[in-house]
Amino acid sequence: MKLEYTFFNSAVSNKETVIKEIKLTHHEYFESKLAAIAIDNPQLFTSVRKMSNAILGLIHQNYDSVFRLIESDKRITEELLNEKYFGRLDLSTCNNQPQAKEQSVGVLLEKIISTLENQQVDLTQVLQIHAAFCYRIYLNLPNKILPNSKLDSLACYNAARHTFPNDLFNPEKRGRFSKAINEPVLSTARGIVRNKARSKMLGEGTFHQRALDIFELDKSSLFYHLAIKENMPCIAGLSSHTKTFIHGALSYGEFSQEELLEYVFCCASFLITGGNHSFHEVMSVASFAGIPYIQGSYIECLPQVVLDYCNENLVLRDEFPEMFERRGSVAVFS
Incomplete structure (x- = not known):
C-alpha cells in the first residue's frame, strides 16, 4: 500500500508503520462520516x-x-x-x-x-x-x-483578532507546502479519505478543488508529528478559514459557548467534506476561542445535538465506538 504519512522514529518497523497508516485512514473515514451528519442534516443546527x-x-x-x-x-x-x-x-x-x-x-x-x-x-x-x-x-x-444588539460588534471583532497568536499561520509552523500544479484539479469526492475505495463509500458532491490536492504536508513540522502521534489526520495544516468563521461568530453571532461549539462543528464539517482540512486542523485553531479540544479526542468537541443524533439513529457509535471515548490527555497548544 502507498504510505501517505511518515513518522519521526526511523526505528519503527515497516509493520508498525503500516498499522499506524491504517489507523490514520480509519480516522479520515470517521471524520468524513461525522462531517456528513451536518452537511446532510442542516436543520439540526x-x-x-x-x-x-x-x-x-x-x-x-x-x-x-x-x-x-x-x-x-x-x-x-x-x-x-x-x-x-x-x-x-x-x-x-x-x-x-x-x-x-x-x-x-x-x-x-x-x-x-x-x-x-x-x-x-x-x-x-x-x-x-x-x-x-x-x-x-x-x-x-x-x-x-445590528439593531437591538447587546454587543458592540466592531469592538467584539477587534477583541477577536487578539484571540489568536499573530504567528499561528506562520509557514514554518502551519504544516504544509503548496504543490506545483499547472491546472486546477477538480473532484467530486466528499471528505478527506485518501484511500479511493473508502472515498467512494462516502458518495459524491459537486466538482470543486480540494486542499487535499493542492497542498503537501510538511512532514518535518512539529504540528504534523504531534497530530499523527495521536492518529489525528492532517490535510493542509492549521485552518485559517476556521479563524475567519470564529471572527464572525464572536463579532456578530452573539453565541453562547454551546452555540459556538455547535457552529464550529458545522464549520469543521464544511471544511472536512470539502477535502480542505481535518478535524485536528480546525479544532487546534478553535481551541484558542475556548473550544475544549483535547488532542487525540473527539468527544469534547461534539455538540449535544450531534451526540443525540448519533444515539437516536444508531449511526457512528456502533461503527466507531472508540471515537466516542475520551482518549487524549493533553490540551492542544497548552
Missing part, C-alpha cells in the same frame, strides 16, 4: 440559522454598501461563484440573459440573501457565504452594529 440571520440584518441595513463592495471586489464574486470553490452558489435558476455589470451584481446579492433566508438550507453554500462575508465585506460596512 440552529447556530447556523442564527449566524445567517445576523448577516442578513447587516446586509439589509448596509444594502447599498454591500452592493458596491461586491461590484468593486472581484474576489467576492470569485469565491461565491467559481467552480473551484466548495459551496459555490448556483445562479442557473436566475435570469440567464446577458446582463450589465450592475444587474449581475444585483442578481448575486439577491441570491446571497435568498440562500441565507432559505429554510431548506444548503449548508455548504451558507457557510461559504458566511466566510466571504466576514473576510471580504464586514469590516468595510459603515454600520457594523
Whole structure:
C-alpha cells in the first residue's frame, strides 16, 4: 500500500508503520462520516440559522454598501461563484440573459440573501457565504452594529483578532507546502479519505478543488508529528478559514459557548467534506476561542445535538465506538 504519512522514529518497523497508516485512514473515514451528519442534516443546527440571520440584518441595513463592495471586489464574486470553490452558489435558476455589470451584481446579492433566508438550507453554500462575508465585506460596512444588539460588534471583532497568536499561520509552523500544479484539479469526492475505495463509500458532491490536492504536508513540522502521534489526520495544516468563521461568530453571532461549539462543528464539517482540512486542523485553531479540544479526542468537541443524533439513529457509535471515548490527555497548544 502507498504510505501517505511518515513518522519521526526511523526505528519503527515497516509493520508498525503500516498499522499506524491504517489507523490514520480509519480516522479520515470517521471524520468524513461525522462531517456528513451536518452537511446532510442542516436543520439540526440552529447556530447556523442564527449566524445567517445576523448577516442578513447587516446586509439589509448596509444594502447599498454591500452592493458596491461586491461590484468593486472581484474576489467576492470569485469565491461565491467559481467552480473551484466548495459551496459555490448556483445562479442557473436566475435570469440567464446577458446582463450589465450592475444587474449581475444585483442578481448575486439577491441570491446571497435568498440562500441565507432559505429554510431548506444548503449548508455548504451558507457557510461559504458566511466566510466571504466576514473576510471580504464586514469590516468595510459603515454600520457594523445590528439593531437591538447587546454587543458592540466592531469592538467584539477587534477583541477577536487578539484571540489568536499573530504567528499561528506562520509557514514554518502551519504544516504544509503548496504543490506545483499547472491546472486546477477538480473532484467530486466528499471528505478527506485518501484511500479511493473508502472515498467512494462516502458518495459524491459537486466538482470543486480540494486542499487535499493542492497542498503537501510538511512532514518535518512539529504540528504534523504531534497530530499523527495521536492518529489525528492532517490535510493542509492549521485552518485559517476556521479563524475567519470564529471572527464572525464572536463579532456578530452573539453565541453562547454551546452555540459556538455547535457552529464550529458545522464549520469543521464544511471544511472536512470539502477535502480542505481535518478535524485536528480546525479544532487546534478553535481551541484558542475556548473550544475544549483535547488532542487525540473527539468527544469534547461534539455538540449535544450531534451526540443525540448519533444515539437516536444508531449511526457512528456502533461503527466507531472508540471515537466516542475520551482518549487524549493533553490540551492542544497548552
